[in-house]
Amino acid sequence: MKKKLTTIPFKGTQAQEAQLDELIAKNKDIPGALMPVLQGAQEIYGYLPQEIIRHIALGMDKSVSEVYGVASFYSQFTLTPKGEFAVSICLGTACYVKGSGKLMEEFEKELGIKAGETTADGKFSLTDTRCIGACGLAPVLTVNSDVYGRLTPAEVKGIVDKYR
Amino acid sequence: MVRSHVLICGGTGCTSSNSTAIMEKMKAELEAVGLQDEVSVVLTGCFGLCALGPIMVVYPEGTFYSRVSVDDVTEIVNEHLVKGRPVKRLVYDETLSGDEILSLNETGFYKKQHRVALRNCGVINPEVIDEYIGADGYQALAKVVTEMTPEEVIKCILDSGLRGRGGAGFPTGRKWEFASKVQSDKKYVCCNADEGDPGAFMDRSILEGDPHAVLEAMAIAGYAIGSDEGYIYVRAEYPIAIKRLQIAIDQAHEYGLLGKNIFGTDFSFDIQLRFGAGAFVCGEETALMTSIEGKRGEPRPRPPFPAVKGLFGKPTILNNVETYANIAQIINNGPEWFSAMGTETSKGTKVFALGGNITNTGLVEIPMGTTLREVVEEIGGGIPNGKKFKAAQTGGPSGGCIPASLIDTPMDFENLIAIGSMMGSGGLIVMDEDSCMVDIAKFFLAFTVDESCGKCTPCRVGTMRLLEILNKITDGNGEMEDLDRLEELCNYIKSASLCGLGQTAPNPVLSTLRYFRDEYIAHIRDKKCPAGVCKSLLSYTIDAEKCKGCTLCSRVCPAGAISGTVKQPHVIDLTKCVKCGACMEKCKFGAIERK
Numbered sequence: 017m018k019k020k021l022t023t024i025p026f027k028g029t030q031a032q033e034a035q036l037d038e039l040i041a042k043n044k045d046i047p048g049a050l051m052p053v054l055q056g057a058q059e060i061y062g063y064l065p066q067e068i069i070r071h072i073a074l075g076m077d078k079s080v081s082e083v084y085g086v087a088s089f090y091s092q093f094t095l096t097p098k099g100e101f102a103v104s105i106c107l108g109t110a111c112y113v114k115g116s117g118k119l120m121e122e123f124e125k126e127l128g129i130k131a132g133e134t135t136a137d138g139k140f141s142l143t144d145t146r147c148i149g150a151c152g153l154a155p156v157l158t159v160n161s162d163v164y165g166r167l168t169p170a171e172v173k174g175i176v177d178k179y180r
Numbered sequence: 181m182v183r184s185h186v187l188i189c190g191g192t193g194c195t196s197s198n199s200t201a202i203m204e205k206m207k208a209e210l211e212a213v214g215l216q217d218e219v220s221v222v223l224t225g226c227f228g229l230c231a232l233g234p235i236m237v238v239y240p241e242g243t244f245y246s247r248v249s250v251d252d253v254t255e256i257v258n259e260h261l262v263k264g265r266p267v268k269r270l271v272y273d274e275t276l277s278g279d280e281i282l283s284l285n286e287t288g289f290y291k292k293q294h295r296v297a298l299r300n301c302g303v304i305n306p307e308v309i310d311e312y313i314g315a316d317g318y319q320a321l322a323k324v325v326t327e328m329t330p331e332e333v334i335k336c337i338l339d340s341g342l343r344g345r346g347g348a349g350f351p352t353g354r355k356w357e358f359a360s361k362v363q364s365d366k367k368y369v370c371c372n373a374d375e376g377d378p379g380a381f382m383d384r385s386i387l388e389g390d391p392h393a394v395l396e397a398m399a400i401a402g403y404a405i406g407s408d409e410g411y412i413y414v415r416a417e418y419p420i421a422i423k424r425l426q427i428a429i430d431q432a433h434e435y436g437l438l439g440k441n442i443f444g445t446d447f448s449f450d451i452q453l454r455f456g457a458g459a460f461v462c463g464e465e466t467a468l469m470t471s472i473e474g475k476r477g478e479p480r481p482r483p484p485f486p487a488v489k490g491l492f493g494k495p496t497i498l499n500n501v502e503t504y505a506n507i508a509q510i511i512n513n514g515p516e517w518f519s520a521m522g523t524e525t526s527k528g529t530k531v532f533a534l535g536g537n538i539t540n541t542g543l544v545e546i547p548m549g550t551t552l553r554e555v556v557e558e559i560g561g562g563i564p565n566g567k568k569f570k571a572a573q574t575g576g577p578s579g580g581c582i583p584a585s586l587i588d589t590p591m592d593f594e595n596l597i598a599i600g601s602m603m604g605s606g607g608l609i610v611m612d613e614d615s616c617m618v619d620i621a622k623f624f625l626a627f628t629v630d631e632s633c634g635k636c637t638p639c640r641v642g643t644m645r646l647l648e649i650l651n652k653i654t655d656g657n658g659e660m661e662d663l664d665r666l667e668e669l670c671n672y673i674k675s676a677s678l679c680g681l682g683q684t685a686p687n688p689v690l691s692t693l694r695y696f697r698d699e700y701i702a703h704i705r706d707k708k709c710p711a712g713v714c715k716s717l718l719s720y721t722i723d724a725e726k727c728k729g730c731t732l733c734s735r736v737c738p739a740g741a742i743s744g745t746v747k748q749p750h751v752i753d754l755t756k757c758v759k760c761g762a763c764m765e766k767c768k769f770g771a772i773e774r775k
Contacts, residue, residue, distance in 0.1 A: 044301055047492060048454070053692065055416065055455060082475075089476040089633070108378030109573065109609045110535030112623055117289030129432025141469035149381035151535040152193040152542055162188060171371035 017086045017179040020095040026065040035060050036068070040075035050076060050086055054093060063094045091146075099134045099141030101179045103127075105109060105157040108147030116155035133142075140179070184261060185239040189302060191226030191388055192381070192420055193542075194233040197251060199223075202234055202407050209257040219261055225389015227302035228543040229289055232272060237284075237302075246272040260775035270340060288558050289540050291402070295344040296529045297345075297382075297505035297546045301389030306424050309431040312392040318437050318471040321396050324403055325447050330360060334519035339515035341527035346372055346463070346500030347524070347578065347604050348680065349593040358487035359405040359497045360657035367407035368496040369449075371396050371504060372468060373421070376460040377576030378627065380607035382499035383528035385543055387414065387421035388629065390505065391428035395438065395451060397499075397507035402449040405497060409450055413468050416455040425453060460577070460631035463499045463605075464679045466490075467633065472672050478635045479679035491599035500605070502531055517570060522548035526592035536573075536609035539564050549590040552582060556610060571695070575586045575604030577624045577631075578684030578693025581617060581645035601689040602684065616713035617696040618703055622650045624688035631682065639682030654714040658704035712774050715759045720775055733763035733772065 038179050039056045043049035053072060058064055064087050072085040081153050087093045105111075120142075124130055134141040151154050153165025164175060188194075188203045203223055210216045227235050232246035236256070243266045245256065252270055259265045266281060274287040284290050295301075304311040312318070324333055326740035338353030359367060371394060376384040387394065391767045396561035414422055414460035429451055432438040454472050461467045462477040469491045471477035490496025496598045506528060510518045532555065535541050546555065550570055556562065563569050571581040574591075575747040581591065589595055596603050611620065625647040634640045646669055649662050670686035677683045682712045693700060702708050709717040722733070722742075727749040734750055741757040744750030752763070752772075764772040 024698070047219060048472050048474035049456060051454070051471065055457065064415070085476050086474070090459050092457035105422070109576065109607065110379045112378075112613055113536040113609055113615060146376065146417070146460075147378040147381065149375075149384045150193045150196045151229075151381060151533060152233055153196055154535065154541070157197070165196060 019095050021066070022063075023028055024097060026067045028061060028065070028067070032060050033071075036071065037075065040072065044076060050078065050083065051090075053085055055081075058093060063097045066093075096134065097138070100139050101159050102141050102143065103157060103159050104143045104145040105131075106146070106148050106150075106155065107144045108151070108154075110147070110151035111155040114154040116157070118169045119155055119157060119167060119172060122169040123176070126176050140176075182218060182220045186219060186221045186261075186301065187224050187237045187239065189225075189227050189233060189235040190306075190420070191233075191301075191385055191417070192582075193226065193230035194235055195420060197234050199234040201250050201705050202248060202253060204255040204270050206257070210261070210708065211254055213257060213262055215257075215261060215369050218269050222305045223307075224303065225301040225306050225386050226298075226429050226543060226733050228293075228298065228385075228545075229272075230542040235302075238266075241266065241281070241503045242283055243281055244272045245270045245274050272764055275328070277348035288561060289542070289544070292550065292554060294529050294547050295543050295545050296390070296509060296521075297502050297531055298385060299509070300393065300541065301385055301543075304390070306389050306391055306426050308433060309428070312390070317392050317513060318629075320508035321403075321437065322443055323397050324400050324511060325443050325445050325600075327750055330404045330406065331401065333511070334360060336515050337404075341511045341515075341522075342503065342506055342510060342518065343526065345502035345506075345530065345574075345605070346501055347602070349603060350708050352499060352503055355487060355497050355499070356401060356404050359407075359495050362488055362495040364495050366409075366492075367405055367493045368491045368494055368516060369401045369405065369407045369410040370469065370472070370491060370496055370498040371398055371410065371412040372465070372498055372500045373412055373416060373418075374456040374462050374468060375418075375501075375605060376463045376631075376679065377578075377607045379535050379576060379606045379609050380533045380605045382533055382543055384415075384421050385643055386501050386531075387418065388424055391421075391424045392432065393508060394501055394504045395428055395432055397504035398451060399438065399442065399449045400507055400511065401426070401497060401499070401504075403447055405495070406496075408448050409452070411452050411454055411472055411491070413454050413462070413472055416457055422453065429453070429467065448736070459633070460627075461633045461679070461681050464681055467679065468498065469496060476633070478633045479681075482679060502606070508732040516551045523590065523592045525594050530572075530591070530603065530606055532606045532608040534608050534610070536569065536611040537563055537615070538610040548592045551590050552717040553592070555608065556587065558567070559565060560610065562609065563612050565612075566612065569610065570613050570615060571611045571617065571622065573601075573603040573609040573611065574607065575684075575687070576603060577627045578680065578687055579604045579607075581611075581620065581695060582691075583695040585695075585746070600687065600694055602687070614711055614713070616709050616711035617692040617699050618650065618654055618709075619711075619713045621688045621692045622647065622654060625650060625685070628681065628685040632685075634675075636682060638673045638676040639678070639685060642669060642677075643682070645669060646673070646686065651701050654709070655716045656703070656707045658700075660701075660704055661706045662704065663693065663697070663700060665716035678692060685690070707759055708775070718759050719754055720752050720757055720759065720761070720764065721775070722750050722752055723771045723773060728769055728771075728772065730768070732766050732768070736762045736766045738762065 073080040156165040238247040275282045342352045343349040459477045462471045464479045467477045467479040486496045531545045632639045729747040739758045741753045
């Protein structure tokens with residue numbers, strides 16, 4: 017999957033940086049620790065800004081290209097900030113057969129963005145996700161940690177309105 | 181003293197529909213009536229029947245409540261637990277027979293199942309090690325380290341005929357044997373819990389419902405091959421599984437069942453968790469190990485095989501979660517017990533994740549060799565809404581579609597490959613007549629294009645070209661020669677790709693071409709999608725006889741394509757129509773036709 021780089025300027029706090037440095041120091045000498053560090057950094061900042069990728073490369077004594085290579089390889093890592101409410105729609109097979117593609121279309125219409133984008137006000141982001149393993153509830157989607165199952169496209173507007 | 185047990189499903193499906201809140205309410209209500217010491221509330225792993233979640237079972241009666249909501253809890257406490265009268269309106273209707281409430285094992289969904297890998301799921305509390313030990317847990321590990329030699333352990337697994345449940349079906353004992361014979365100062369035991377097949381969730385359910393079974397089996401594997409360290413590579417998308425695994429590891433440490441000198445012997449074994457980050461290719465063994473090493477999860481050529489040179493360049497065995505879930509029971513019950521189940525070449529049971537257009541979605545565990553018909557019609561409860569069975573897809577993006585004509589095929593490793601599909605990890609998606617098979621092939625190809633790691637050309641470029649040809653066909657621009665092109669390209673990709681992802685990626689195309697060729701031809705020659713899915717090939721018309729001229733359709737049409745005056749039949753301008761189907765959904769008279 018091609019990753020989009022963000023144009024939104026990076027705003028990090030000192031406290032976040034201290035947290036990140038602690039994480040790096042703890043993992044630096046463990047073999048194969050780059051992934052856990054990236055996962056931790058994404059938890060701290062919500063995404064992986066270029067500045068942070070550079071910071072991690074320096075701290076872990078790796079090249080920026082290697083760190084960026086790993087960050088861009090895995091779909092869990094995001095290089096753009098997510099919206100305040102992150103909508104992810106399951107496009108796994110069971111959900112797809114039950115019409116989750118239509119849910120995606122409806123959300124794109126309702127929010128005016130495409131999958132992988134964030135609304136201009138930073139409120140909503142829309143992504144597709146692989147099977148979340150709740151196939152009994154298909155079609156299913158999540159908004160942050162709220163789960164919605166057995167949905168029809170007609171219910172989409174109501175869900176968006178709840179968070180607006 | 182405890183007189184009743186209330187089991188509430190804490191699997192991902194039921195948690196998503198609020199089972200944790202139901203448990204909290206249950207505890208509060210029990211306290212309110214002073215029964216907290218007499219009724220024990222247990223949050224278990226997955227029961228399997230996810231379609232009916234949230235699920236609650238009350239023992240000793242075994243009353244099975246389905247689709248319970250937080251508001252129902254008070255009634256269950258007051259009626260059932262205080263007065264002993266089950267709340268009939270919430271009881272799963274298949275267990276109701278007149279006034280009697282039947283055992284769960286007599287329902288269509290559970291009757292034909294045989295639970296080995298899932299035996300503790302929905303039975304024990306996965307966060308309490310004592311419950312696992314109470315269910316004969318860690319007995320096998322004790323027997324192995326105190327009474328058996330590594331050779332005896334490997335022979336036992338070999339004799340059982342156990343084959344890998346993750347996809348390829350390689351004999352587990354052989355894998356262990358290879359690794360045990362390699363001399364090295366360090367060896368690793370890995371567990372593949374990166375369940376990436378969209379539509380399969382048995383590994384997640386085992387990790388959530390019975391995490392100690394996996395830990396115990398990994399320690400046994402460690403003893404057999406001479407390793408003291410294990411890694412579980414689990415998807416970050418499975419937060420409940422991760423949490424319970426961590427609890428299980430900590431408790432096993434506390435009890436001395438992991439760590440140094442297990443059971444007072446020289447054998448030491450420890451397990452670490454690593455989280456996947458959403459890359460399907462990491463289900464491939466060499467890619468998974470590269471990922472644990474902290475790199476891009478790209479596969480590498482074999483040989484050298486991981487048993488010789490795997491994680492961090494050391495001999496490594498990698499097995500899937502479901503494979504591990506069988507190990508302790510094979511040791512406890514003997515290899516003959518295991519090999520008595522299943523078919524000639526495929527022993528034991530297999531867990532399938534039943535999903536799609538089927539009444540009972542959920543997890544089912546059946547002896548190898550059970551026919552697809554039994555799974556769909558008896559266990560699955562058939563196709564809902566009076567639709568017809570069209571095909572079943574097994575093996576996810578690596579598998580194929582099984583048509584209705586082959587519904588009596590006994591499912592085992594060899595039979596599924598012979599009919600152009602594969603076992604894979606056990607996803608089984610049922611499709612009814614409304615599914616377009618070209619669209620399904622396209623769906624899987626879009627998946628593999630997205631997930632191809634890009635290392636080898638046949639997979640990276642080939643799958644993209646396949647997808648383009650499929651798009652051309654569903655857009656209505658296909659030519660008959662495209663079918664030959666598809667087949668030729670599929671065969672190139674299969675034979676030239678580096679890893680399992682590429683080698684199996686063409687299967688969805690090949691199997692639909694084999695069994696549903698007429699549908700491809702309808703798209704190409706007649707420019708029609710028989711199932712009414714492919715948008716470019718659809719046209720909407722209004723039946724003038726049925727149209728009452730209510731104007732509803734013209735008001736909902738986003739493209740302004742519908743015109744007409746009140747109480748007169750309306751007309752759709754096909755040049756403006758965007759084929760969204762909004763008019764058809766709104767029409768109260770069934771006057772709009774889609775062809």
